[in-house]
Structure formats: structure tokens, C-alpha cells
Amino acid sequence: MERQKVMKNYHHGDLRAALLHSARALLEQQGITALGLRAITRHAGVSSAAAVPHFGNLAGLLSALATVGYEELAAALEPVLEKGPHAAGLVYVRFAIHNPGLFTLMFRSDVIDRGDTALAAASARTSHMLTQLIDNMADHQPQRTRSGTRAAHWGKVHGLAVLAIDGLLDALLSSQGEEMSLEELLDDALR
Amino acid sequence: MERQKVMKNYHHGDLRAALLHSARALLEQQGITALGLRAITRHAGVSSAAAVPHFGNLAGLLSALATVGYEELAAALEPVLEKGPHAAGLVYVRFAIHNPGLFTLMFRSDVIDRGDTALAAASARTSHMLTQLIDNMADHQPQRTRSGTRAAHWGKVHGLAVLAIDGLLDALLSSQGEEMSLEELLDDALR
DNA sequence: GGAGATATCTTATCATTGATAAGTTCGAAT
DNA sequence: ATTCGAACTTATCAATGATAAGATATCTCC
Numbered sequence: 400m401e402r403q404k405v406m407k408n409y410h411h412g413d414l415r416a417a418l419l420h421s422a423r424a425l426l427e428q429q430g431i432t433a434l435g436l437r438a439i440t441r442h443a444g445v446s447s448a449a450a451v452p453h454f455g456n457l458a459g460l461l462s463a464l465a466t467v468g469y470e471e472l473a474a475a476l477e478p479v480l481e482k483g484p485h486a487a488g489l490v491y492v493r494f495a496i497h498n499p500g501l502f503t504l505m506f507r508s509d510v511i512d513r514g515d516t517a518l519a520a521a522s523a524r525t526s527h528m529l530t531q532l533i534d535n536m537a538d539h540q541p542q543r544t545r546s547g548t549r550a551a552h553w554g555k556v557h558g559l560a561v562l563a564i565d566g567l568l569d570a571l572l573s574s575q576g577e578e579m580s581l582e583e584l585l586d587d588a589l590r
Numbered sequence: 591m592e593r594q595k596v597m598k599n600y601h602h603g604d605l606r607a608a609l610l611h612s613a614r615a616l617l618e619q620q621g622i623t624a625l626g627l628r629a630i631t632r633h634a635g636v637s638s639a640a641a642v643p644h645f646g647n648l649a650g651l652l653s654a655l656a657t658v659g660y661e662e663l664a665a666a667l668e669p670v671l672e673k674g675p676h677a678a679g680l681v682y683v684r685f686a687i688h689n690p691g692l693f694t695l696m697f698r699s700d701v702i703d704r705g706d707t708a709l710a711a712a713s714a715r716t717s718h719m720l721t722q723l724i725d726n727m728a729d730h731q732p733q734r735t736r737s738g739t740r741a742a743h744w745g746k747v748h749g750l751a752v753l754a755i756d757g758l759l760d761a762l763l764s765s766q767g768e769e770m771s772l773e774e775l776l777d778d779a780l781r
Numbered sequence: 782g783g784a785g786a787t788a789t790c791t792t793a794t795c796a797t798t799g800a801t802a803a804g805t806t807c808g809a810a811t
Numbered sequence: 812a813t814t815c816g817a818a819c820t821t822a823t824c825a826a827t828g829a830t831a832a833g834a835t836a837t838c839t840c841c
Contacts, residue, residue: 411790432700436828446791448830453789457828508756509623530762546768547778549761550750554779558749559741565699568741571721577737587738588745607817627799637820639801644818648799784841791834798827805820811813 405492415453415463422464426500431507433462461504462515468501469521473528480528484536488556488589495560498583503564521540529553559588605642606704608652613655617691625652650656652695653706658710659692664719671719675727679780681746682720686751694755720744731743750779 411417421442425433436457437447454460475494479486495502505509511518533552538546562568563581570586579587601662602608612633616624627648645651666685686693695702702709718764724743731739753759754772763775770778 402752414789429810430700433703435826437826447828448792449790506752506756509621525729526758526761529766541780544768544770544775544778546762546770546775547735547781549762550753550775550779551746551781551829552748553741553762554753555746556749557753558745558747560751561697562741562745562748565697567717570717571744574721577735579735579737580599584735584741585738587735588741588743590738602818626797628797638799639821640819642801642819782841784837787836787838789831789834789836791831793830796828796831799825801822801824803820803822805818806819808816810815 411445411449413478414443414445414449418445418450418453418460419464419467422460423467426464426504427498429487431500431503431510434504434510436460445566458512459492459515459553462511462518465505465507465511466515466521468498468505469518469525471498471501472505473521476528476532479513480535484533484552485589487529487532488552489558489585492560492563492589494583496563499564502560503517518537556589561586598614602636604725604735605634605640607637607652609641609644609676610655610658613651614658614692617655617695618689622694622701625695625701627651650706652703653709655692656696656702656732657706657709657712658697659689660701660709660716662689663696664712664716667716667719667723671723671726675724675743676780678720678723679743680776682747683754683776688752690717690755693751709734713723717725747780750776 407518418439422434422439425438425442433533436450438448439460440449443449451462454463472491472494475490476487479490490590513519530549530553533549534545536552543551563585568581568584570582572579609630613625615631616629616633618647630651631638631640631685635639640649642646645654663682663685672679695711699730704710721740721744724740725736727743733740750759754776759772759775763770763772
């Protein structure tokens with residue numbers, strides 16, 4: 400029967416997924432600067448215009464990748480929803496550290512298209528999850544607004560994630576003579 | 591004597607400052623995407639290669655601009671050094687909100703050159719100021735490491751700044767029915 | 782199971798970008 | 812006054828994202 404045809408040139412099979420995979424690989428291996436349309440398609444072994452039917456343009460492709468990021472973050476957050484903000488905060492920051500490029504992309508509103516439907520949905524879902532998580536926590540200080548509490552916790556967690564990715568927390572660690580790992584520092588800071 | 595020659599084409603006089611001014615104007619008016627070498631030189635009314643003698647390349651120009659940012663942030667922080675972390679946090683976030691483009695640029699390690707001497711110096715000075723400010727504060731919890739305390743405070747303040755710039759705090763405000771301004775929210779969150 | 786319609790992918794081209802080399806103009810130092 | 816060097820321009824290059832036109836495979840409908 401010979402059905403297992405490789406289908407070389409045309410009709411890749413699942414080029415959409417392949418392009419997202421290539422983009423992610425480039426993103427994590429070479430940084431967000433390497434995320435060009437040509438670099439991505441080259442990595443996937445297709446022509447530079449092959450992404451158009453699936454994503455329209457580069458912003459569309461990156462938006463789809465960021466969408467994956469929001470979904471993965473939500474999925475990572477879900478198991479600790481009942482465990483309170485400390486555990487969830489650690490999960491949030493760990494996700495950022497383990498996927499620095501992807502996490503960075505998720506907040507680069509200048510390269511992704513915030514109007515993208517799927518992206519907006521995934522982003523909103525994750526945000527909703529975060530606020531719910533914060534609201535559910537025990538130590539709600541009555542002296543603070545609910546919004547204030549949300550902003551305070553989300554801000555802290557997000558800031559730690561961003562600073563960790565930028566390597567600025569390592570600088571903080573090495574300057575002080577204290578013997579501790581980044582993980583310990585984060586656990587301490589999130590207390 | 592007619593000394594007030596306009597000196598049109600050659601030897602601008604202070605092109606370095608003029609280019610930084612143009613870059614900053616473009617940055618705040620049209621966003622970080624508009625910060626191209628040609629756009630900046632066009633705005634300043636010079637040729638696209640005029641920036642080379644002063645900055646080498648685009649990264650050099652943007653690094654110099656980011657350096658200005660770190661210096662201004664340090665200058666804004668200085669008057670509140672004795673007032674504790676609450677006031678200083680507000681100053682930090684206000685600086686970010688009033689100079690969103692510049693603040694964003696200061697943490698875009700992919701477009702600026704972290705090896706730039708002046709940038710590294712200004713950045714280190716500001717960081718030093720921040721850690722000193724946090725260390726001086728009264729409510730040092732003994733259960734936390736010094737590094738942990740630094741990370742916690744810097745993280746929170748920085749996260750709030752980043753989220754505010756991205757408009758995500760406004761989203762947080764509007765979702766909740768509470769009647770409060772962004773400034774009030776920040777003041778509350780920094781408590 | 783055959784034919785036309787349709788989506789996918791390629792090739793070719795365009796305007797624009799950052800970098801660079803070579804040439805021009807000005808100021809400064811000897 | 813002349814030379815030297817820095818500042819600036821013009822011209823050119825490779826590379827980018829977008830797009831139009833063409834080729835090919837799959838799908839639908841009869």
C-alpha cells in the first residue's frame with residue numbers, strides 16, 4: 400500500500416504545530432531576538448511565506464505561541480489552586496524561570512497581538528485564575544482593598560519572575576555573602 | 591561679529607544630546623517599536639549614519655538612553671531615601687508610569703548593551719540605592735533573610751510597575767466594582 | 782471514481798532596516 | 812597656514828516581513 404508517504408514538499412501535515420515548535424525552540428535557545436519569521440520557517444524547513452495561511456503574519460504566530468504559554472501557565476497553576484498563594488507564587492515564578500523566553504513573550508505587547516481572540520481568551524482565563532487564587536487565600540488583610548491585595552500579590556510574584564529572568568536576582572544573591580540558592584531566595588521572598 | 595552661525599549641515603554642536611532627545615520623544619510618543627536608528631536620526635534631521643561617531647550602533651544609543659533612565663530614577667529616589675520603602679515604592683512606580691517607554695527600555699536586555707560601561711555603572715548605582723533603601727527600613731522581619739527581604743520588596747515594586755505599564759492593573763480595577771484610582775490602588779498595594 | 786474548487790506551500794519581488802566603507806567638511810593644534 | 816582628525820553625508824550591502832502570482836495536493840460533489 401505504501402501509505403506512509405513522507406509528503407515532502409506540499410501539505411506538511413501539521414505545519415501549524417511544527418512552526419510553533421520551531422518558534423519555541425528558537426525562543427528558548429537563542430532568545431527573543433532570534434524570533435524572526437524567516438528564522439522560524441527556516442528552522443521548520445519550509446519557505447518563508449509558509450506561515451501565512453496559518454498565522455497571517457509574524458505577530459499572529461507569536462500570539463499563538465504566547466497563547467500556548469498562558470495555557471501552560473494556567474495548567475501549572477491549577478493543581479495548587481487550593482494550596483494558597485505561597486505555593487502558587489512559587490509555581491508562577493518557576494514557570495517563568497523554566498520558560499524564560501516564553502514568559503517574556505507573553506508580556507511583550509509590542510510583538511504580540513493583544514486583539515487576537517485566542518490570546519485574549521487564554522490570557523483572561525489565566526488572570527482570572529490568579530485573582531481567584533489570591534481571593535481564596537486565608538490571610539486577607541481587612542485593611543486592604545480586594546483589588547489592593549490582588550495587585551500586591553500579583554505584583555510581587557510577577558516582579559520576582561521578571562527580575563529572576565533578567566538575572567538581577569542572581570546579582571542580588573552574589574552581592575550578599577549569604578549561601579543560598581535562587582530557589583531558596585524565592586521561597587523566602589514569597590513568604 | 592556674526593558669531594551666531596547656525597552651522598547647518600556639519601558639526602551639529604551637540605548631536606549626541608539631540609539624538610537622545612529625539613529617541614526619547616519617539617519612545618514615549620510612539621512606543622518602543624518606533625525606536626529605529628533611521629527613525630531617530632530622521633527625527634533629529636540628520637543622516638542615518640550620523641549616530642555612529644557618538645554611539646557606535648543602535649544598541650549603543652539605546653544603552654545611553656537607558657543610562658539616562660537609571661540616573662533619573664536614582665535622582666527621583668534620592669529624596670525619599672529616609673522616608674522608608676512605602677514612599678520609595680510609590681516613587682518607583684510613579685516613575686515607571688510617567689516614563690513607561692523609558693522604564694521598559696531600561697529592562698530590555700535584548701536591545702540594550704549590558705556590557706556598556708556607563709549603563710552598568712548607572713544601573714548598579716540605582717540597584718545599590720534600592721537595596722540600601724530596603725535595608726534601612728524599620729519592619730525588617732527577622733524570619734526572613736536579608737536577600738529575601740530585598741527580593742520581596744524590589745519584586746513587588748517592580749512587578750507593580752510592569753503590570754501598571756502593561757495596563758493590566760487597570761483591567762484589575764475595572765473588573766472589580768470598587769471606585770478607586772490607579773494611584774489609590776498602588777498606595778494600597780504597597781502598604 | 783473523476784473533475785472542478787479550495788487550501789497549502791513555493792518562488793519572486795518589494796520597501797525598509799541596521800551596518801559599513803568611502804568621501805566631504807569643519808575645527809583645532811601645531 | 813597647513814596638517815590632522817573628528818563629525819557628518821552619501822552610497823551600498825545583506826537581511827527582514829509582507830505580498831502577489833504560480834504550482835500542487837486534498838476535498839467535495841456529482
